[in-house]
Amino acid sequence: MIKHIVMWRVAGTSPNERADNAERVRAAFEGLRGKIPGLLHIEVGLDRSRIDEACDVVLYSEFDSDASLDRYRDHPEHGRVRAELEGLRITRHQVDYAVGA
Numbered sequence: 001m002i003k004h005i006v007m008w009r010v011a012g013t014s015p016n017e018r019a020d021n022a023e024r025v026r027a028a029f030e031g032l033r034g035k036i037p038g039l040l041h042i043e044v045g046l047d048r049s050r051i052d053e054a055c056d057v058v059l060y061s062e063f064d065s066d067a068s069l070d071r072y073r074d075h076p077e078h079g080r081v082r083a084e085l086e087g088l089r090i091t092r093h094q095v096d097y098a099v100g101a
Helices: 015-030 066-074 076-084
Strands: 002-010 039-046 057-063 089-098
Touching: 002 015, 002 066, 015 039, 015 057, 015 076, 057 066, 066 076
Parallel strands: none
Antiparallel strands: 002 057, 002 089, 039 057
16 A cells, blocks of 8 residues: 655635635545545545644545556546646645555
8 A cells, every 4th residue: 555645835825815725725635535546545634733834734645556646646637636726735745655565
């Protein structure tokens, strides 16, 4: 299994605008549930701490293989979400790692 974790800071000139943008990111990625073969689990969380070092949104997902993660990256639904959120995400951090045998 491959775990794919991505964290973003979102754009916004006010706390309310950032919260709205974070919610848009959450809803868009949760909308991928059940649409991409090999995507076993997807979870999106919004930061509650509001500390300076924190990201606003985290995506936690699990894939059955490296090949499935590669297909996810190129999948049209994932591309649609990326295009829909263009400009909302201002920084991005990612970790992918394998678990199990």
